[in-house]
Amino acid sequence: MAVDISTPTPRATAEPARKTLAKKPALKPRRGARSSLALKILMAVTGLLLVGFLYAHMIGNLKIFFGAESFDHYAHWLRTIAEPLLPSGWFLWIMRFGLVVAVVGHIVAATILTRRARKARPVKYVHRPKVQGSYAARTMRWGGVIIVLFVVYHLLDLTTGTLNPAPAGSEPSARVIADFKAEQWYVTLFYVLSIVAVGLHLRHGLFSAVRTLGQRTARGERIARGAALLLSVVLVVGYLSVPFAVLTGLVD
Ligand code: HEM
Numbered sequence: 224m225a226v227d228i229s230t231p232t233p234r235a236t237a238e239p240a241r242k243t244l245a246k247k248p249a250l251k252p253r254r255g256a257r258s259s260l261a262l263k264i265l266m267a268v269t270g271l272l273l274v275g276f277l278y279a280h281m282i283g284n285l286k287i288f289f290g291a292e293s294f295d296h297y298a299h300w301l302r303t304i305a306e307p308l309l310p311s312g313w314f315l316w317i318m319r320f321g322l323v324v325a326v327v328g329h330i331v332a333a334t335i336l337t338r339r340a341r342k343a344r345p346v347k348y349v350h351r352p353k354v355q356g357s358y359a360a361r362t363m364r365w366g367g368v369i370i371v372l373f374v375v376y377h378l379l380d381l382t383t384g385t386l387n388p389a390p391a392g393s394e395p396s397a398r399v400i401a402d403f404k405a406e407q408w409y410v411t412l413f414y415v416l417s418i419v420a421v422g423l424h425l426r427h428g429l430f431s432a433v434r435t436l437g438q439r440t441a442r443g444e445r446i447a448r449g450a451a452l453l454l455s456v457v458l459v460v461g462y463l464s465v466p467f468a469v470l471t472g473l474v475d
Pocket of ligand 1: 280284298299301319370378381382395414418462463465
């Protein structure tokens with residue numbers, strides 16, 4: 224969450240200097256560098272799993288444009304996936320468990336990598352673009368915090384209905400529509416800010432993940448940047464279309 228995973232690890236950064244001094248190429252990466260690489264791979268893989276969920280969820284939300292019934296049918300279907308192989312609702316719980324593991328793995332890896340980078344960098348970013356590097360890291364950190372707070376609110380709002388203005392036991396479509404009514408503008412605003420935070424986080428995270436997974440050429444970097452931007456914009460527009468459709472009366 225908080226770290227630019229495309230950043231070389233502190234030990235890896237220090238490696239060339241050591242090599243020059245010793246005039247002897249190191250044959251094996253040091254243990255710290257290896258474990259930092261493993262953490263970056265963990266961040267990239269868990270991040271990609273979360274992107275898969277985000278896209279599937281966004282596409283599911285678009286069902287609201289086919290009518291309340293279609294949306295509620297979809298919400299019900301989520302609870303019947305893999306039946307009769309699995310009992311009702313089990314697939315959803317397995318998916319929830321996988322999501323929690325992915326989120327925790329992503330945050331733990333980010334926290335350890337950020338701490339390591341800070342410890343090994345008493346003088347900040349001597350060789351790196353100062354403003355860009357720290358800006359990206361800050362955005363990722365605070366973006367990540369906003370997203371976690373949003374998800375907690377979102378679950379209490381639309382999954383349990385605890386904070387939702389619709390009466391208890393309402394259908395999912397009624398809860399979504401109740402959320403984004405004009406008089407509840409602050410809820411819509413919070414959703415908009417959070418979704419934009421998701422988009423920014425995703426853009427930088429996707430680009431970093433591609434680097435971590437081995438992409439190094441200038442052309443590849445340009446393509447990765449463009450693809451990350453496109454995927455993030457599509458996701459943000461897809462999610463935002465729902466509150467704006469309710470606000471403008473397109474969906475009611
Ligand atoms: C306007 C945008 C969004 C809408 C309208 C929306 C709608 C919903 C609804 C209706 C549910 C309840 C589904 C059910 O229980 O049947 C839900 C669950 C959920 N949403 Fe969203 N969502 C939006 C954005 C997001 C975003 C941006 C994230 C992640 C950052 C997210 C993460 C989740 C999660 C984790 C669940 C719980 C899934 C489960 O365990 O059942 N949602 N959402």
